[in-house]
Amino acid sequence: MLPRTLQLTAVAKRSALLGIFFFFSSLFALHGQQPAARTVTDELGRQMTVPGELKRVVSLAPSITEIIFALGKENLLKGVTRFSDFPPAAKKLPQVGSYVHLDLEKIVALKPDLCIGIKDGNPIAVVRKLEHLGIPVYAVDPRDLNAILETIVQVGALLGAEQKAHAIVSHMRARVGRVKSLVATSPRKPRVFFQIGVSPIVSAGTQTYIHELIVMAGGRNLAEGPIPYPRYSREQVLGLSPDVMIITSMARGASFERVKKQWSKWPSIPAVRNNRILLMDSNVCDRPTPRLIDGLERVAEAIHPDLYRKKP
Amino acid sequence: MKPRKPHILRRICIISTLLLMVLGIIMLLGISVGSTGTNIKETLFSLMGVEKADTMLETIIWRIRLPRVFLATLVGAALSLGGLVFQALLRNPLAEPYILGISSGSGIGAILGILGGLSPFPGVSLAAFAGSMATLSLLLFMTSGKTMLKKNVLLLSGVMVNAFCAAFIMFLISITQDDRLHNIIFWLMGDLSMADLPQVWLLAAVVIPSAVLIFCLSNTMNLFLMGRELAQTMGVNIKFITATLLVATSIMVSATVAACGPIGFVGLVIPHLLRLIVGPDHRVLVPACLLGGSAYVVLCDILARTLPEQGEMPAGVITAMIGAPLFIILLKKSGS
Numbered sequence: 001m002l003p004r005t006l007q008l009t010a011v012a013k014r015s016a017l018l019g020i021f022f023f024f025s026s027l028f029a030l031h032g033q034q035p036a037a038r039t040v041t042d043e044l045g046r047q048m049t050v051p052g053e054l055k056r057v058v059s060l061a062p063s064i065t066e067i068i069f070a071l072g073k074e075n076l077l078k079g080v081t082r083f084s085d086f087p088p089a090a091k092k093l094p095q096v097g098s099y100v101h102l103d104l105e106k107i108v109a110l111k112p113d114l115c116i117g118i119k120d121g122n123p124i125a126v127v128r129k130l131e132h133l134g135i136p137v138y139a140v141d142p143r144d145l146n147a148i149l150e151t152i153v154q155v156g157a158l159l160g161a162e163q164k165a166h167a168i169v170s171h172m173r174a175r176v177g178r179v180k181s182l183v184a185t186s187p188r189k190p191r192v193f194f195q196i197g198v199s200p201i202v203s204a205g206t207q208t209y210i211h212e213l214i215v216m217a218g219g220r221n222l223a224e225g226p227i228p229y230p231r232y233s234r235e236q237v238l239g240l241s242p243d244v245m246i247i248t249s250m251a252r253g254a255s256f257e258r259v260k261k262q263w264s265k266w267p268s269i270p271a272v273r274n275n276r277i278l279l280m281d282s283n284v285c286d287r288p289t290p291r292l293i294d295g296l297e298r299v300a301e302a303i304h305p306d307l308y309r310k311k312p
Numbered sequence: 313m314k315p316r317k318p319h320i321l322r323r324i325c326i327i328s329t330l331l332l333m334v335l336g337i338i339m340l341l342g343i344s345v346g347s348t349g350t351n352i353k354e355t356l357f358s359l360m361g362v363e364k365a366d367t368m369l370e371t372i373i374w375r376i377r378l379p380r381v382f383l384a385t386l387v388g389a390a391l392s393l394g395g396l397v398f399q400a401l402l403r404n405p406l407a408e409p410y411i412l413g414i415s416s417g418s419g420i421g422a423i424l425g426i427l428g429g430l431s432p433f434p435g436v437s438l439a440a441f442a443g444s445m446a447t448l449s450l451l452l453f454m455t456s457g458k459t460m461l462k463k464n465v466l467l468l469s470g471v472m473v474n475a476f477c478a479a480f481i482m483f484l485i486s487i488t489q490d491d492r493l494h495n496i497i498f499w500l501m502g503d504l505s506m507a508d509l510p511q512v513w514l515l516a517a518v519v520i521p522s523a524v525l526i527f528c529l530s531n532t533m534n535l536f537l538m539g540r541e542l543a544q545t546m547g548v549n550i551k552f553i554t555a556t557l558l559v560a561t562s563i564m565v566s567a568t569v570a571a572c573g574p575i576g577f578v579g580l581v582i583p584h585l586l587r588l589i590v591g592p593d594h595r596v597l598v599p600a601c602l603l604g605g606s607a608y609v610v611l612c613d614i615l616a617r618t619l620p621e622q623g624e625m626p627a628g629v630i631t632a633m634i635g636a637p638l639f640i641i642l643l644k645k646s647g648s
Contacts, residue, residue, distance in 0.1 A: 100494040103624060104505065105376050109348040111368055123495065124431070125506050132508075133371055 040138065040158060043151065044119060048136035051113050054159060058107055060117035061099040064140065065090050066289040067152055068116075070168055071161040079110045086283065086291070102126045107135070114138055116155065118288075142288035145212055149173070151288065168290055175293045176216065179300045182307055183218030190303050192219040193242035193271070196282065198259055201232040209292060210285050217300035219244065238266055244303055245271040248282035278302045324596055331603035335385070335610070342381040342610045343373055345618055383507035383515065384613045384627065385606040387568045388578055390519045392605025394565040395579020396597055397526060397557050400533040402467050408579040409565040412470030415574040416477030417447025418566050419500060422573070423484045426495050436499070437511075437570040444566035447473055452558070502575035502628020504613050515571050522564040523602055529557060530594040537592065575628040577635025578605055584642050 041047050058079040059065040065084040068077050074089065082098040084090045094110060097103035099121045107115065112135055117127055119141040127137045138158060142148040149169045156165020192214050196202050203223035204210035214221040222240045223230055247259055256279040267273050280302075284295035301308045344355040351369065358373055391409070398407040409415065421443020425436040451473055455466050485496060532553050535543040544550055568575075582605045583597065590596050612630040619625070 097624070101498065101505075101624075103347050105346045105348050105372050108372050108376060109368060129506065129508065133375055 042138045043141045043154060044139045046139065048131075048138065050136055050138075050158075054113050056110065056112045056114075057159070058096060058110055058112040058115045059084065060096075060102060060115055060122050060137070062086070062090075062283075063142075063287040063289045064116045064118060064155070065093075066287065066291065067155050068159065070290050071152070071156050071159060071164050073159040073161050076159060078112060079107065086289075104129060108133060114158075116140065116158075118142075143207075145176070145209070145216075145292065148288045148292060152290065172290055172293050176296065179217060179296055183216075183300055183304055186218060186304055186307055188304075189218060189220045190243040191222055191240070191270075192244045192246065192303060193222045193237060193240060195245060195247045195259075196229070196286070197231075201234065201237060202229050203232060204228070205230055208286070209288065209295075213285055213292070213296050213299045214303070216296060217303050219299070219303040234266075238269060241269055242271045243274075243276065245269075245277045246280055246299065246302055247277065248280050248285065276302075320593070320595055323590075323593075324599060327590055327596055328599045328603060331600055331607070335603050335607040338607045338610050338614075339381050339385065342384065342614050343377045345614050346372060346377055347617060347624065348372065379507040379509050379512055380504055380613065381610055382509075382512045383572060384504055384610040386512065386515045386519050387504070387572055387575060388582075388605035388607065388609030389523065389602040390515075390564045390568045390605075391575060391578040392582035392601045392608070393523055393526060393598065394561045396583040396594070396601045397533070397561045398579070399583055400536055400594065401554060401557055403537065404467055405584065406580070407467065408577075409561065410574065410576060410579065411467070411474060412451060413447050413473035413477050414444045414562055414565055415569050415576075416474050416481065418444035418569040419481050419574060420477055420484070421446070422499055422570070423481060423496050426492055426499065427484065427488065440570035441566050444562065444569060447477065448559075448562045448566075452555075498626060499573045501626035502573040502631070503626045504572050504575075504616075505624065505626075507572070511571055515567055518567040519564050522560045523598075525560050526557065527595075527598045529553060530598045533557075533594040534592075537594075573626070573628065575609065576632045577639070578609055578631055581635040581638050581642070582608055584639065588642065588646065 036052050037049050038052055039047055039049050054076055056078045057068070057073075057076045059068055059077060060081055062081060062084040065077065065080045066086055068074060069087050069090060077090075077093060079096045080090055080093045081102070082095050084093070084095070094106070096106040096110070099118070100123065102122065104126060107130065115130060115135055115137045117137045117139050119139050122137075122139075127139070130137050140151045140154065142151040149172060152169055152172075153162075153165045156162050156168075194204050194210050194214060196204060196210070204221070205227045206221070206224045207226070207228050211221045211224060222242055223232075245263065247256060249256060260277050260279075263269065263272050263277060271277055280295070280298055284291045284298065340352070340355070340359075343359070344350055344352040354369060355373055358370060394409040395407070398409055398412070399405055401407070418440035422436050422440035424443070425439030428439075430436050430439060451466070451469055454469050454473075481500070485493065488496060532543075532548055535546055535548055536550075536553075540550055565579075583601050586597060586600045586604050590600050609627065609631065612634065613627040616627040616630045617624045619630075
């Protein structure tokens, strides 16, 4: 009797072990379907836990929306902020307030796995509140062109689009390189006044993308200095005697032609005399997105039209 | 005097109950309505604990809308009671805490806090509180001594302090050029959207004791209305009572301004409206103003959240936009 019972218990043991094995292996299989949560560190060095595979992302700034679209991950995007107008498809997504005045309730209702926000702009109080409600906020901080490239790579890694991100970044680098080598052939550094506001007249100081674009495009930013967005009187602009004036379309309603006409009363400004006043879409020179390179090329063409004319 | 007491108690109870019901309905509406839609039934069930709504709606109701409605309630109560006290103290129907520069003072504090890079809470709130307390001390110092009893001196000094502070705020705005400007402007418009519960409890801890103290002094405020001399002959220590009311009200009002920025016209409209309805007795008016002011601000906040299609606007815009025309209508009606 004894050996039989032993045998039986052995069989029972084996089947139990098998059962446990199958139980765990099925757990493993389930596990394989749902990648584990991962810990990521955002550009401000803050750590957060996000699901292994992000499914619902809310963008808290128009520039982030553009980057996500550029990365081809717009299927994850469940909400955007107002003025997310590029690409046009972004306008159709649900809006969660403007980037400085976010609508908390709408964000929560979209049930995002993650929000991607921008350090300069999104109020820290809202970000803290979102995190309090269990929604992680990944903050990016693209202060200059190099940081923008870094941000694109980071967001690409976050959303599982590393390859696309690297492709975008190397394409952007190549275009920057072309502009730089082209303007390097000119010995001149024209004086540029970049006007982003109509009344009052506002320009962009050293800590802006606009300054970086002007310098990279072989010009001299007349508004360089510590103040990010300095104000100017008409008299000061006359005194600066810019060779080139670039006006952005930021002020909606104020037509470019009217601003241009106002300046044309002052032919003592070289830019007016030589008809070197140009209009630019503000979105391509003040948003930290891949489109900033379009802005760079346009600024370079405005500053050095001769170099661009020579090209076929 | 004795047989009148139960009568006044009954009036207080009846009016308070009625207003409490109005406030209750408006608060329920406030919790049910938001930018993601209206859901009164689910909200009622969720509040009563009958049936759990889905977690997303639970979060929105309990952690976003509820703190906001509580904050609006406290702010409304404090501001409207503040208006009532100042109108009684200065015997001037135009008096409001804001007119004495208390809100502008805290505005300067808050803007300096924002420019100095302080955190919104408690940093900027404390700076705002310090600003209004500094303005109040300056005001009391300027009008100290005998002149304090003359209401016009206090009122006029307040108007001037207010004007100076307003100019200083404009100066600070004009020299600010980066995106902190957004923070400043939203703060100045009076914004309730960032409410959270710790902030609400803190405000409640300031507002409730002040309101109780003011209620205890409400009969004395009635005597004030008969004239200072008469009040003095009836044994009221005018200087002491004035100072107590002034300080209690100012602390209460500065705490609300620190919490959510200046929200105007509540202290002007609500006491006037209620005086027309319930009469001039402050024993009735104090609780009525507390409840009526709360209901008004919660209602204005509901409108602020739901009227604009694109995002919401600050509640202070609505209180002023409704308050100013309403006040003119009241003036015309009471005049004729």
